Amino acid sequence: MHFRIRDGVTLDLLPTKQFKTIGIKVDFVAPLTATAITARALLAQVLETSTAAYPTQTALARQLSRLYGASFGISVVKLGTKHVIRLTCSVVDEQYLDHFADTTPLFEQGMALLKAVLFDPLLPNGQFDPATFTQQRQNLLTAIKSLDDDKQYLANRRLQELLFIGQPAQAMSALGDTTTLGELTATDILGTYHDMLANDAIHVAVVGDVTADRVQAALKSWPLTDRQLVDDSPYYRWEKRAEVQAGDDVAPVVQAKLNLAYQLPIYRDDADFMAAVVFNAAFGGTPLSLLFTNVREKASLAYYASSSYNPFTGTLGVQSGIQAENQDRVVAIIGEQLAALQRGELSANLLAEVKASLLNARLAGLDSPQRKLVSLLNSELTHLTEPLQTWQEKLAAVSIADVQRVAQQVTLQATYCLHGGDQHAE
Amino acid sequence: MLNKQTYSRLGETVFQTTLANGLKVILVPKAGFHKTFAVMTTNYGSTDNEFVPRGQSEAVRFPDGIAHFLEHKLFEKKDHDAFDLFGQYGASANAFTSFTQTSYLFATTSHLHENLDILLDFVQDPYFTAATVNKEKGIIGQEIEMYDDDPGWQSYFGMIGQLYPREPLHIDIAGTVDSIDKITADDLYAAYNTFYHPSNMNLIVVGQLDPEETLAWISANQDGKTFGPSQPIQRVASPQTPAAEIVPTTTRHLTVNRPKVSIGLRGYDDVPAGQAGLTYNVAVSLAFDLLFNDTSDNYLRLYDANVIDDSFGYDFQIQRGAHFAQLAGDTDHPESFVSELTAILTDAPAQLLAAKAQFDLVKREAIGRTIGAINSVEAIANQYDGPLFDGATIFDELTVLEGMTFETVQAALAQFQAASRQTVYTILP
Numbered sequence: 001m002h003f004r005i006r007d008g009v010t011l012d013l014l015p016t017k018q019f020k021t022i023g024i025k026v027d028f029v030a031p032l033t034a035t036a037i038t039a040r041a042l043l044a045q046v047l048e049t050s051t052a053a054y055p056t057q058t059a060l061a062r063q064l065s066r067l068y069g070a071s072f073g074i075s076v077v078k079l080g081t082k083h084v085i086r087l088t089c090s091v092v093d094e095q096y097l098d099h100f101a102d103t104t105p106l107f108e109q110g111m112a113l114l115k116a117v118l119f120d121p122l123l124p125n126g127q128f129d130p131a132t133f134t135q136q137r138q139n140l141l142t143a144i145k146s147l148d149d150d151k152q153y154l155a156n157r158r159l160q161e162l163l164f165i166g167q168p169a170q171a172m173s174a175l176g177d178t179t180t181l182g183e184l185t186a187t188d189i190l191g192t193y194h195d196m197l198a199n200d201a202i203h204v205a206v207v208g209d210v211t212a213d214r215v216q217a218a219l220k221s222w223p224l225t226d227r228q229l230v231d232d233s234p235y236y237r238w239e240k241r242a243e244v245q246a247g248d249d250v251a252p253v254v255q256a257k258l259n260l261a262y263q264l265p266i267y268r269d270d271a272d273f274m275a276a277v278v279f280n281a282a283f284g285g286t287p288l289s290l291l292f293t294n295v296r297e298k299a300s301l302a303y304y305a306s307s308s309y310n311p312f313t314g315t316l317g318v319q320s321g322i323q324a325e326n327q328d329r330v331v332a333i334i335g336e337q338l339a340a341l342q343r344g345e346l347s348a349n350l351l352a353e354v355k356a357s358l359l360n361a362r363l364a365g366l367d368s369p370q371r372k373l374v375s376l377l378n379s380e381l382t383h384l385t386e387p388l389q390t391w392q393e394k395l396a397a398v399s400i401a402d403v404q405r406v407a408q409q410v411t412l413q414a415t416y417c418l419h420g421g422d423q424h425a426e
Numbered sequence: 427m428l429n430k431q432t433y434s435r436l437g438e439t440v441f442q443t444t445l446a447n448g449l450k451v452i453l454v455p456k457a458g459f460h461k462t463f464a465v466m467t468t469n470y471g472s473t474d475n476e477f478v479p480r481g482q483s484e485a486v487r488f489p490d491g492i493a494h495f496l497e498h499k500l501f502e503k504k505d506h507d508a509f510d511l512f513g514q515y516g517a518s519a520n521a522f523t524s525f526t527q528t529s530y531l532f533a534t535t536s537h538l539h540e541n542l543d544i545l546l547d548f549v550q551d552p553y554f555t556a557a558t559v560n561k562e563k564g565i566i567g568q569e570i571e572m573y574d575d576d577p578g579w580q581s582y583f584g585m586i587g588q589l590y591p592r593e594p595l596h597i598d599i600a601g602t603v604d605s606i607d608k609i610t611a612d613d614l615y616a617a618y619n620t621f622y623h624p625s626n627m628n629l630i631v632v633g634q635l636d637p638e639e640t641l642a643w644i645s646a647n648q649d650g651k652t653f654g655p656s657q658p659i660q661r662v663a664s665p666q667t668p669a670a671e672i673v674p675t676t677t678r679h680l681t682v683n684r685p686k687v688s689i690g691l692r693g694y695d696d697v698p699a700g701q702a703g704l705t706y707n708v709a710v711s712l713a714f715d716l717l718f719n720d721t722s723d724n725y726l727r728l729y730d731a732n733v734i735d736d737s738f739g740y741d742f743q744i745q746r747g748a749h750f751a752q753l754a755g756d757t758d759h760p761e762s763f764v765s766e767l768t769a770i771l772t773d774a775p776a777q778l779l780a781a782k783a784q785f786d787l788v789k790r791e792a793i794g795r796t797i798g799a800i801n802s803v804e805a806i807a808n809q810y811d812g813p814l815f816d817g818a819t820i821f822d823e824l825t826v827l828e829g830m831t832f833e834t835v836q837a838a839l840a841q842f843q844a845a846s847r848q849t850v851y852t853i854l855p
Binding site: 066068096097254288359368 | 802
């Protein structure tokens, strides 16, 4: 069920008795800009900490416990040309509790909590609480640094910086960069906050055993205003380069992390989108794929070797953990697998298997309240809604020639290797 | 015959039976679900590295990492790989090895019968040769090195290693590059024959399924195979590190951006047998929630003093033959992290009493989270601990939680804490 709440504010409701919880998601969608990424990441972190009524994280945490362990969080997501601040809250459906004596049902209490977080944050003297602000800025700073301790993450981040050199909004991680962060003030964040409330597109979604009347009644008390949206494309289109950008760094790692980035200029609204999904699954997206089979199972060169496809940025990534001295061999094997698909060398057997695997994943997603909620944003941004039946027909129709046509559009753009240096050289 | 237990308020039913060959089968149908998740588990893990092989009389010490190696190799057959068989139907398959168990699993939204046969057949038909064993050494070697580069894993295993220096628990589940190099096909057969008898295994299936029909498929598959008689498994009891021998603290330097501290508490008390062990587990876990979760006064005080941050976490776990708690986090003030948390742990019974007012809140939270987990077929299957808590399921855990009192929590924490030993493992940049 789809509702327009205000101009620029929509509600999707997925009524079902399948789950023991009621899930709520609120997305604030703005254009992706390099300057806004860091400020919005910090704003999300500050909003998540406290509200006027729950002025410490302990007070907020206790309210969540009171709501039978309601899960609540705010995250930030980069999606093509968009930046999303996402609030999620999941509460137990009280019909499953052995004892429930509250006067208000948990769904309404969850909505009230989200309202408090969004519209009544801790703003003594009209500014974000200075102690909270300073602490959360520091926490975000350390969180960004700690992420780099995950060497697979670090290698991928460096690869994105190489791939999108000169395109800072795309190159940057969703949490932003430490330089900008260090300079942000509470006043900056307040501006970001007001801008988000006034101008972002807002998509609310609810899944669970709840009626439209209840959801709309809860939303009615939120002070939401009409907003004018620029309905621009969510797809980031970019010119490919003639030369491959290659980079490497020496770090004290035992295993080298090899990451490759390709352009695959097929977006979600493209006629070949489904073929691109199948291509990725056959290339490296599943354990049946050519990469897994050839790099890991046949050559024993890696434990992980996989690919991922982003239909909002037109990119394809490959990641593997290897011995540094095997880099050339692994790169060659990866290249051979792509070349094989470009020649149309894909067995009917593997094609059928990856299709079955994609169908299985799609149906399995229907059992996850979170995945059901998240998939709704894609439909909002792309204006594409597709019944399961149509999706299945499109999947079934993808041929080897379709996969070959997609593969021929894949161009290597960047390679990056994080390795241990001389101690691992031959 | 299926034994049926209904949890009517939750609208859930658990069916259980033990087949003639000893295989325990647990079936949990989930109305409205598309997916079915099946896990077949043997009560054999990385710590079972010294035992009397079936059909022999002397105990043998096997190379470290053999249970995990066997897990990898069980998928590969003479002329095919079990992954591909699942793949025909689009099912996703996986496996994992813990300290005390090895599990094989698949998730599917169609062809449940065929996928169950594939699971049972590949787990029950080993094929190991020198060639296939040697080929796997490169892959597992890379898996081990992947963990070598993971500071979180290094911190966790550093802590375990100090709590259990004499027990096999201190050895990495995958072994080392050197130890796996020694593994032979004969070793794998010896381990397989000893631990993969149906009487040492269970199969739990959760999701879209009809219990009678599913049991009929499983029974038909098992009736077509012959197994030797069930025999008692003779593990060599591991040496026990005396409490006085536990090294209180170690510091190691790694290239990390921030210090990582892991505090471990080893329990030397006896975990009650059977489902009473589950009550003990739930009670001690709630005690740690009261002392350290984000609703506690301790948490806010340490958070505001920048001693802990959002990376802070804790966990209490019981394995066959071992139970311990871990408190870990990234911190810019490792000394304060250790001294503050140690002070709370040392004074735990009094601290717990001081937090009594929060008991109902913490209990509410645990109940709500457990009910929420029932949304997930994976969570239901993974919560099943087989023989550890006498076949208890997530629904039994919920019942235990609902009946939990502060006094039970107090008693369990007092029992654990009085006989526990602490260690600290710090990783510095």
